[in-house]
Every structure is written in structure tokens, then in C-alpha cells.
Amino acid sequence: MxxxxxxxxxxxxxxxxxxxxxxxxxxxxxxxxxxxxxxxxxxxxxxxxxxxxxxxxxxxxxxxxxxxxxxxxxxxxxxxxxxxxxxxxxxxxxxxxxxxxxxxxxxxNVFNVVSLKSSNINKPADLKGKKIGVYSLSSGTRQNLLVLLQQAGLTEADVTIVVTGLLNFAPLMQGQVDATAATDTGLLVGRQKGLGEVNVMAVRDHLNIxxxxxxxxxxxxxxxxxxxxxxxxxxxxxxxxxxxxxxxxxxxxxxxxxxxxxxxxxxxxxxxxxxxxxxxxxxxxxxxxxxxxxxxxxxxxxxxxxxxxxxxxxxxxxxxxxxxxx
Missing domain, CATH: 3.40.190.10 (Periplasmic binding protein-like II)
Known part of the structure; x- marks a missing residue:
């Protein structure tokens, strides 16, 4: 017991x-x-x-x-x-x-700006006057887009920013935007969904933060x-x-x-x-x-x-x- x-x-x-x-x-x-x-x-x-x-x-x-x-x-x-x-x-x-x-x-730095080959956007200066997609206005895609624009002496006022949502390349593919700010993984998924031939400007090539x-x-x-x-x-x-x-x-x-x-x-x-x-x-x-x-x-x-x-x-x-x- x-x-x-x-x-x-x-x-x-x-x-x-x-x-x-x-x-x-x-x-x-x-x-x-x-x-x-x-x-x-x-x-x-x-x-x-x-x-x-x-x-x-x-x-x-x-x-x-x-x-x-x-x-x-x-x-x-x-x-x-x-x-x-x-x-x-x-x-x-x-x-x-x-x-x-x-x-x-x-x-x-994993951010980039992506455009279709047909748009002939090859360098930051080519973004002037363009519609550019971002995930959200509070996302790193917008912040890094501004970093890239600076390389060409441009500011946010020189482009039109459009909120397209996370990992969403549909607006680019459908012509609603001329380019879209994204990440390397977002681009990977976009390519898997049929994005096709694109030009990619990597922000790290300008500032690898x-x-x-x-x-x-x-x-x-x-x-x-x-x-x-x-x-x-x-x-x-x-x-x-x-x-x-x-x-x-x-x-x-x-x-x-x-x-x-x-x-x-x-x-x-x-x-x-x-x-x-x-x-x-x-x-x-x-x-x-x-x-x-x-x-x-x-x-x-x-x-x-x-x-x-x-x-x-x-x-x-x-x-x-x-x-x-x-």
C-alpha cells in the first residue's frame, strides 16, 4: 500500500x-x-x-x-x-x-520589377510614365520600386502605382499594368502560371539591402x-x-x-x-x-x-x- x-x-x-x-x-x-x-x-x-x-x-x-x-x-x-x-x-x-x-x-535583396518582353522596359529610366503593380502600398515591393526609380532620377510621381495583390501577375499578363514589382519567389510562381518571356530588373543590382x-x-x-x-x-x-x-x-x-x-x-x-x-x-x-x-x-x-x-x-x-x- x-x-x-x-x-x-x-x-x-x-x-x-x-x-x-x-x-x-x-x-x-x-x-x-x-x-x-x-x-x-x-x-x-x-x-x-x-x-x-x-x-x-x-x-x-x-x-x-x-x-x-x-x-x-x-x-x-x-x-x-x-x-x-x-x-x-x-x-x-x-x-x-x-x-x-x-x-x-x-x-x-529579393525584390525586382518585371515587365513583358514586348513592352521594351529594359532599364529603370524606361519606367517613366508607366503603370506599375505592387503587392500593397505598405509592402516592400513599393519601397524597392522607389529605390529602383531613383537610379534613373525618377520618383513615385513619374509613374502610376497600382495595387495588384500578393504574387499576382495576372494584371501584367492582361495588360492592366506595364510592369509589376515583385519578389524572386513571386516571379517563380508567375512563370509557373504561364507568365512567358519577361524582362527582370533586380533591385540588388543597384542596392543589395x-x-x-x-x-x-x-x-x-x-x-x-x-x-x-x-x-x-x-x-x-x-x-x-x-x-x-x-x-x-x-x-x-x-x-x-x-x-x-x-x-x-x-x-x-x-x-x-x-x-x-x-x-x-x-x-x-x-x-x-x-x-x-x-x-x-x-x-x-x-x-x-x-x-x-x-x-x-x-x-x-x-x-x-x-x-x-x-
Missing amino acids: KYISSLLRAAAVTAWLACGLAQAADKVVVAGWSQPITEITNLLVEEDKGFFKARGVELGYVPGAGGGDAIRNMLTGQATVAFTDPGSFFAALDKGEKLRAIYDIYPQ SSDLFVVTEATYQAKKDVLKRFLAGYRDSMAWMIANPDEAAALAVKRAIDGKNPAINREVIQLRNLASVSATTQARGLGALDMAMFQKAADSYKQLGMIQRDIKASDVVMQDLLPPK
């Missing part, structure tokens, strides 16, 4: 400890710039792989339509961390928001450093897995991503994101490390473009002390 009683007590203690461990998991909600799509498969497979759970983090995701949405959703308390582009980050800082960038998700960052408020950065460190460690684990296992990631995207029906296309999309996640800086210091000189160049370029009014000092707004060791 004593033996059984001891077993029951031990079971109760075990259950109590398990309950305590479950309660110890800190929730981190990511405000995304998109719906749950294939290119963020590493975030979508938490139920399958448990990268964040292993770090004591319960992961959540709030979809959005552009980097500006991601920041707004974070600022309104719907999320802990924003998955956003540098342009949206700069714009929020320019408005006086107290934010910090803590991880460089994609150090390579990061495409996306993890951004938090100053208050969150100060109050939740331990949680954020564990979140970033979980994210780096998930990204390292996707880089090392693109076939497994492509297969899981079939059930986790809203656009992931075709494993072969999934793999191509995933491979593009894997390539965008590495750079000379990340090779030296680990995934997520940010090139401060390039970031400063980007901030200066956005001010020169007139997209922001304030000077932004990289060392004031980029914090790399939360990054996990390489």
Missing part, C-alpha cells in the same frame, strides 16, 4: 512538474507580411518539428499584407515580433516609433531579452533545418502552406529563400547577423529618396546582442 501511495505521489509530482514546464513556455507571436506561404515554411512546421518548443517558446503567427501591416499588428499588441522589410522599419522610425531590429532574416528583418518595440527589447534570445535561437534552428533539408521542407509545405500544393515548386521557392538567408556576414557570424555598413547605406538611401525625413543611425536601431552564438 505504501508502495502504491509512493507511486501516486511520484506521479502527482511528475504531473505537477510537467504542468509547470508547459506553463513556462513563453508565447511569441510573429506578425508576418504575408499569409502562411511556402517561403516561410520553417515558421509553419512548428507542429511537426518543434524548433521553438525546444527553446521554451510557444509560436504564434498573424498574417498581413506587407511589411507595414506587420509593424502595425505588432504596435497594436497583436504580435510580439514583426517580420518586416527595412523600408517599413525606416518609415516607422521616421514617424517616431521606438523600434529595434534584432535579426536579419534575408540579407539578400536586406529584404526582411525581425523587429520589436524598444519596450519589448528591454523587457523580454531572454524570451527573444530563445525565439531567435528557435528561428535560426528552423532556418538551418530548411537549408539542410529542402526536400523535407517542400513536402511539409504541402500541408502547411496555402500555396504549397506542388512539392516541386515548393522546393524551388524554398531554395530561393535559403539562398536569400545567407551572406558573407552570416557565414562569418552566423544566420541572422546584419551587415551594419550596408544597413547604414540603406537608411541613407531612403532619406536621399525622400521616403524618410530623419537621419537614422544603424547603431542606434540595430541590436545584435540577442543573436545565438554561431
Whole structure:
């Protein structure tokens, strides 16, 4: 009887400890710039792989339509961390928001402007007077289009911007716009849907700034450093897995991503994101490390473009002390 009683007590203690461990998991909600799509498969497979759970983090995701949405959703308390582009980050800082960038998700610029061969749009200057599609007015497609226009001495006033929606090349194919700003993965999907012969102007050929960052408020950065460190460690684990296992990631995207029906296309999309996640800086210091000189160049370029009014000092707004060791 004593033996059984001891077993029951031990079971109760075990259950109590398990309950305590479950309660110890800190929730981190990511405000995304998109719906749950294939290119963020590493975030979508938490139920399958448990990268964040292993770090004591319960992961959540709030979809959005552009980097500006991601920041707004974070600022309104719907999320802990924003998955956003540098342009949206700069714009929020320019408005006086107290934010910090803590991880460089994609150090390579993945944005482009695409036009049909028949339009004879071959260089940024050819965009003058044209209708150009963007995902949304708060997306990195618009911000990077303005960067490209600057190369030809043009501004937003020299073109007509049309909101066409995410990954939507139909308006271009139907002649509703002369060109469309997109990403490398968007172009891949467009080609799979019969886009045909196109001219592609890659923004990285002019300014290879990061495409996306993890951004938090100053208050969150100060109050939740331990949680954020564990979140970033979980994210780096998930990204390292996707880089090392693109076939497994492509297969899981079939059930986790809203656009992931075709494993072969999934793999191509995933491979593009894997390539965008590495750079000379990340090779030296680990995934997520940010090139401060390039970031400063980007901030200066956005001010020169007139997209922001304030000077932004990289060392004031980029914090790399939360990054996990390489």
C-alpha cells in the first residue's frame, strides 16, 4: 500500500512538474507580411518539428499584407515580433516609433520589377510614365520600386502605382499594368502560371539591402531579452533545418502552406529563400547577423529618396546582442 501511495505521489509530482514546464513556455507571436506561404515554411512546421518548443517558446503567427501591416499588428499588441522589410522599419522610425531590429532574416535583396518582353522596359529610366503593380502600398515591393526609380532620377510621381495583390501577375499578363514589382519567389510562381518571356530588373543590382528583418518595440527589447534570445535561437534552428533539408521542407509545405500544393515548386521557392538567408556576414557570424555598413547605406538611401525625413543611425536601431552564438 505504501508502495502504491509512493507511486501516486511520484506521479502527482511528475504531473505537477510537467504542468509547470508547459506553463513556462513563453508565447511569441510573429506578425508576418504575408499569409502562411511556402517561403516561410520553417515558421509553419512548428507542429511537426518543434524548433521553438525546444527553446521554451510557444509560436504564434498573424498574417498581413506587407511589411507595414506587420509593424502595425505588432504596435497594436497583436504580435510580439514583426517580420518586416527595412523600408517599413525606416518609415516607422521616421514617424517616431521606438523600434529595434534584432535579426536579419534575408540579407539578400529579393525584390525586382518585371515587365513583358514586348513592352521594351529594359532599364529603370524606361519606367517613366508607366503603370506599375505592387503587392500593397505598405509592402516592400513599393519601397524597392522607389529605390529602383531613383537610379534613373525618377520618383513615385513619374509613374502610376497600382495595387495588384500578393504574387499576382495576372494584371501584367492582361495588360492592366506595364510592369509589376515583385519578389524572386513571386516571379517563380508567375512563370509557373504561364507568365512567358519577361524582362527582370533586380533591385540588388543597384542596392543589395536586406529584404526582411525581425523587429520589436524598444519596450519589448528591454523587457523580454531572454524570451527573444530563445525565439531567435528557435528561428535560426528552423532556418538551418530548411537549408539542410529542402526536400523535407517542400513536402511539409504541402500541408502547411496555402500555396504549397506542388512539392516541386515548393522546393524551388524554398531554395530561393535559403539562398536569400545567407551572406558573407552570416557565414562569418552566423544566420541572422546584419551587415551594419550596408544597413547604414540603406537608411541613407531612403532619406536621399525622400521616403524618410530623419537621419537614422544603424547603431542606434540595430541590436545584435540577442543573436545565438554561431
